[in-house]
Amino acid sequence: MASMCEATTRVLPGAAVIELSGEVDGSAAAVLTDAYQRAVTPDSDPGTVVLDFSAVDYINSTGIALIVSVLARARAERRKVVACGLSAHYREIFDITRLSDFIELFPDVDHAVSQLTGPAA
Amino acid sequence: MTQVARPKPRRLDKFTLPSQPGNERLALARVAGIVKDLGLSEARLEKLKTAVAEATMNAIEHGNKNRAEIPVEVEVTQNGDEIVVAITDQGGEAHLVPGQPEEPDLLKKLDGDQSPRGWGLFLIRNMVDAMDVTTNGQQHTIWLTMRTGGAAHGEHV
Numbered sequence: 001m002a003s004m005c006e007a008t009t010r011v012l013p014g015a016a017v018i019e020l021s022g023e024v025d026g027s028a029a030a031v032l033t034d035a036y037q038r039a040v041t042p043d044s045d046p047g048t049v050v051l052d053f054s055a056v057d058y059i060n061s062t063g064i065a066l067i068v069s070v071l072a073r074a075r076a077e078r079r080k081v082v083a084c085g086l087s088a089h090y091r092e093i094f095d096i097t098r099l100s101d102f103i104e105l106f107p108d109v110d111h112a113v114s115q116l117t118g119p120a121a
Numbered sequence: 122m123t124q125v126a127r128p129k130p131r132r133l134d135k136f137t138l139p140s141q142p143g144n145e146r147l148a149l150a151r152v153a154g155i156v157k158d159l160g161l162s163e164a165r166l167e168k169l170k171t172a173v174a175e176a177t178m179n180a181i182e183h184g185n186k187n188r189a190e191i192p193v194e195v196e197v198t199q200n201g202d203e204i205v206v207a208i209t210d211q212g213g214e215a216h217l218v219p220g221q222p223e224e225p226d227l228l229k230k231l232d233g234d235q236s237p238r239g240w241g242l243f244l245i246r247n248m249v250d251a252m253d254v255t256t257n258g259q260q261h262t263i264w265l266t267m268r269t270g271g272a273a274h275g276e277h278v
Contacts, residue, residue: 062238
């Protein structure tokens with residue numbers, strides 16, 4: 001099945017942003033795995049991975065499982081995962097599944113990044 | 122004693138889909154189009170859409186084993202202030218596994234003690250006002266009920 005999900009990665013000081021678009025379902029497995037690989041390299045070694053869902057219009061239970069797998073891998077590597085850009089509906093699903101106990105949620109990528117990098121000195 | 126006549130259930134739509142991965146999106150779009158003017162809030166419409174998609178995916182994968190030639194049947198009915206969506210596959214007993222399905226536990230999943238998957242029925246139960254399952258040996262139906270004026274689990278109105 002062709003994936004309807006696309007991902008681009010952006011590496012910032014201390015954090016890597018994975019910008020997702022389209023549908024996060026079973027077909028997104030390779031896309032998400034590849035994006036994580038690109039985001040987390042020995043050179044970048046980010047302490048935090050930001051999952052940006054701003055351009056995602058559909059997440060199903062298999063997509064939730066993929067996010068769980070990303071979170072499990074990041075935890076094993078002692079990295080933090082945060083998310084941004086979720087609609088109210090998917091924020092509620094993150095609450096129901098308890099993903100939001102482990103993934104801090106931000107309204108958008110600017111809020112997430114500014115929180116991670118802190119106020120300017 | 123005065124009896125108030127309850128309106129008869131009204132079928133709003135009935136259609137079938139081939140059992141192909143991804144077709145749950147067609148089901149949710151069609152059901153959303155049918156019920157959008159029946160008084161559900163936007164938040165509750167989103168919940169119903171998620172429940173319909175998950176139940177249809179369950180029917181395609183677990184009931185009909187992704188065999189495109191076996192249809193999933195979707196029926197939408199209005200019964201008073203209730204919208205009922207019935208999603209039927211031909212899996213019958215195929216859905217029955219020994220013991221109760223394990224409740225998803227995120228911490229167990231993160232620790233590798235439980236598969237990352239297994240969220241479908243959990244999500245459905247948390248999205249709608251009622252979920253019922255019937256099996257007649259050959260057919261397996263998930264019934265999703267959403268009240269047009271109510272609130273689903275944990276929802277603040």
